[in-house]
Amino acid sequence: MSRQMTGAKMVVQALKDQGVDVVFGYPGGAVLPIYDEIFQQNDIRHILVRHEQGAVHMAEGYARSTGKPGVVLVTSGPGATNAVTGLTDALMDSIPIVCLTGQVPTFMIGTDGFQEADTVGITRPCTKHNWLVKDTSKLADTIHQAFHVATKGRPGPVLIDIPKDVQFATGTYTAPREAKVNHYQPKVKGDLAKITELVALMEKAERPVFYTGGGVINSGPGASLLLRELADATGFPVTSTLMGLGAYPASGKNWIGMLGMHGLYEANLAMHGCDLMINLGARFDDRITGRIPDFSPKSKKAHVDIDPSSINKVIHVDIPITGDVGHVLEDLIKVWKSRGRKVNKDGLAKWWGQIEQWKLKRCLSYKNSDKIIKPQYALQRLEELTKGRDRYITTEVGQHQMWAAQFLGFDAPNRWMTSGGLGTMGYGFPASIGVQVAHPDALVINVAGEASWLMNMQEMGTATQFRTPVKQFILNNERLGMVRQWQQLLHGERYSHSWSESLPDFVKLAEAFGWKGIQCKDPKDLDDAIMDMIDFDGPVLFDCLVEKHENCFPMIPSGKPHNEMLLGDASTEGAIQAGGAVLV
Amino acid sequence: MSALKIKKGASSHSAYDLRDPNAEVIGSHTLAVMVDNEAGVLARVIGLFSGRGYNIESLTVAEVDHEGHRSRITVVTTGTAAVIEQIKAQLGRLVPVHEVHDLTVEGPSVERELALFKVAGSGEKRVEALRLADIFRANVVDSTLESFVFEITGTPEKIDAFAELMRPLGLVDVARTGVAALARGA
Numbered sequence A: 001m002s003r004q005m006t007g008a009k010m011v012v013q014a015l016k017d018q019g020v021d022v023v024f025g026y027p028g029g030a031v032l033p034i035y036d037e038i039f040q041q042n043d044i045r046h047i048l049v050r051h052e053q054g055a056v057h058m059a060e061g062y063a064r065s066t067g068k069p070g071v072v073l074v075t076s077g078p079g080a081t082n083a084v085t086g087l088t089d090a091l092m093d094s095i096p097i098v099c100l101t102g103q104v105p106t107f108m109i110g111t112d113g114f115q116e117a118d119t120v121g122i123t124r125p126c127t128k129h130n131w132l133v134k135d136t137s138k139l140a141d142t143i144h145q146a147f148h149v150a151t152k153g154r155p156g157p158v159l160i161d162i163p164k165d166v167q168f169a170t171g172t173y174t175a176p177r178e179a180k181v182n183h184y185q186p187k188v189k190g191d192l193a194k195i196t197e198l199v200a201l202m203e204k205a206e207r208p209v210f211y212t213g214g215g216v217i218n219s220g221p222g223a224s225l226l227l228r229e230l231a232d233a234t235g236f237p238v239t240s241t242l243m244g245l246g247a248y249p250a251s252g253k254n255w256i257g258m259l260g261m262h263g264l265y266e267a268n269l270a271m272h273g274c275d276l277m278i279n280l281g282a283r284f285d286d287r288i289t290g291r292i293p294d295f296s297p298k299s300k301k302a303h304v305d306i307d308p309s310s311i312n313k314v315i316h317v318d319i320p321i322t323g324d325v326g327h328v329l330e331d332l333i334k335v336w337k338s339r340g341r342k343v344n345k346d347g348l349a350k351w352w353g354q355i356e357q358w359k360l361k362r363c364l365s366y367k368n369s370d371k372i373i374k375p376q377y378a379l380q381r382l383e384e385l386t387k388g389r390d391r392y393i394t395t396e397v398g399q400h401q402m403w404a405a406q407f408l409g410f411d412a413p414n415r416w417m418t419s420g421g422l423g424t425m426g427y428g429f430p431a432s433i434g435v436q437v438a439h440p441d442a443l444v445i446n447v448a449g450e451a452s453w454l455m456n457m458q459e460m461g462t463a464t465q466f467r468t469p470v471k472q473f474i475l476n477n478e479r480l481g482m483v484r485q486w487q488q489l490l491h492g493e494r495y496s497h498s499w500s501e502s503l504p505d506f507v508k509l510a511e512a513f514g515w516k517g518i519q520c521k522d523p524k525d526l527d528d529a530i531m532d533m534i535d536f537d538g539p540v541l542f543d544c545l546v547e548k549h550e551n552c553f554p555m556i557p558s559g560k561p562h563n564e565m566l567l568g569d570a571s572t573e574g575a576i577q578a579g580g581a582v583l584v
Numbered sequence B: 001m002s003a004l005k006i007k008k009g010a011s012s013h014s015a016y017d018l019r020d021p022n023a024e025v026i027g028s029h030t031l032a033v034m035v036d037n038e039a040g041v042l043a044r045v046i047g048l049f050s051g052r053g054y055n056i057e058s059l060t061v062a063e064v065d066h067e068g069h070r071s072r073i074t075v076v077t078t079g080t081a082a083v084i085e086q087i088k089a090q091l092g093r094l095v096p097v098h099e100v101h102d103l104t105v106e107g108p109s110v111e112r113e114l115a116l117f118k119v120a121g122s123g124e125k126r127v128e129a130l131r132l133a134d135i136f137r138a139n140v141v142d143s144t145l146e147s148f149v150f151e152i153t154g155t156p157e158k159i160d161a162f163a164e165l166m167r168p169l170g171l172v173d174v175a176r177t178g179v180a181a182l183a184r185g186a
């Protein structure tokens, strides 16, 4: 199926052949030929964003809620540099993104041409791979390779820089099946001997725990099903990182909650006290481990990861298994069953007894009020009023993000999108638009902080134009709350620039863009206001005025071990010494 | 170590076996990295080292398979066993990287470097430089009445030693290629 066509046409043809139905983009001089082709077809929908960062986060939201790669199209120079934050975010969270950038024509590269930037140079460290295509006949092949690289192995963002003359010139189109992708074939099957070793440990373990991460989600819904099967059959407790929420259902009987810096007491103590830790697709991030020498000191550790460089990077493990979580779980379950489905029943019973004891701490309890809305209460009500629905949640970054992770329950994968690795304020709003584009009839809510939300508020126009009825649930504490919390705990209550000053009137702002605006400040009105938001057929900006000085607990201060968790304001005095203050 | 100063593979255990008694010992490793010779591949490798804070002691690169467009990058780096494993894993996940070999642990290997030395002087010193060059089997590739350019090949240690000897004899300039290395045997 070799055909002659222009590079610009090839781009559109290759996207179609890759099954792309939507592109998030913004035009400019260096991509005009591609935009001209987009204009002349109807198979691919183009969502015109208001800032290229927004385009990448939308593509991330699309990708995370569908399991398909998200596609971005931006112009050279400022278009490309504006996309950098989104690409870095996608790299840190292993999200498959294919970003196409325009470039000045090949004969001008290196002359500091108008809107020239060294895009492949700038994005080399923030993509999984990138290409500058100088020859039209290689363009289609490169695009197919790009989709392959973005989605295979550990997913990630890739970028293709396409000079304008390459878009105009004619060349031969390469179909996906003719593309040269053979070399990049990451190993998905785990080593059976290691898997068997792990099964042997599982049969004896007295205090096992599954520590699951974004890798389970990335492995596809099948991996989540296998995790459920294995956890339920063995009766082992399951905790998850921020990235992995939903892989094991929050309503499942073995669920012990999220772990990490703001994770649950029982989850962190289970990690600290376990004798067998089974890491499935998580990467021992510093938000999880706390102080490394004190991290789960008495456990044997197994680590399943598709990326060999994640294994033994920060924590030495006893059983390293390189492979895709889904494939490894399948083999693991087979081996475990074939050996007689053994577990240490007595040990497990005691272990669960201990975990139940820890749960009695009720680490998420907070002091509610009937005068002012507590952020935790707002989220509890949101959960209560939305949980049975076809619901997707995105978040911004800050206290509200951690409360959302603590107070909302996820029973399925791909329902929760949050910026985990990079912690990008401004992620959640565009991500919610991307999710809504993929799921037009679903209830898509961005749980936001007022400061984060303002970082990409220009995308209001996008939501209006493309009729995405996204709900922006802003927990407005008029503070950079998470920064304020750290300043309170670590910097002698000197609140340097952590006020959200000069906030807009969010209701008027909503109206200015043709949205519905709701403000709520009385706990008594909250349920009705939330129902108004849900029932409105269109985008809603919900300004929920909450307690300004609430702190997010539990908290493991940076540089502290899991068993030195702060549970509430009373425990914070002098809790963090100088050593931990240098850590982020 | 043999006379050629070839580092014998002390151990060649699994890539993941990091609980080595020498875990905290910082060692020098020679890595051979086979890559597609495409634009930016060297920047990718170097960027990985600088971005993640690894050392580069020496780096050589050239296309070794013109038909397949493959280059061989030889990089000498230092680190603890854990860091070296991490470097190898990080290199291995770069898309254009086909193979990563740790010549230091995978078995005996030979290492060679080429260097050019310009030595200026006259009289006794000039004679002594020529005599030492002969002992080191360095060739004279250029000479004037006041100077020589010597070409020498050998292990980096041999070249270091030669440099030490030339310094008091009027060493003016040095150019070194960096290490090229191959595993021994078939």
Ligand SMILES: Cc1ncc(C[n+]2csc(CCOP(=O)(O)OP(=O)(O)O)c2C)c(N)n1
Pocket (backbone or CB within 6 Å): A396, A397, A398, A399, A400, A401, A423, A424, A425, A426, A448, A449, A450, A451, A452, A453, A475, A477, A479, A480, A481, A482, A483, A500
């Ligand atoms: C782009 C970016 N800049 C700075 C930060 C540092 N930061 C982390 S949380 C936070 C405050 C967020 O405030 P808000 O969105 O109102 O959320 P809150 O913590 O109040 O819930 C800041 C400034 C960040 N994560 N991202």
Ligand SMILES: [Mg+2]
Pocket (backbone or CB within 6 Å): A398, A449, A450, A451, A475, A476, A477, A478, A479, A480, A481, A500
């Ligand atoms: Mg705030």
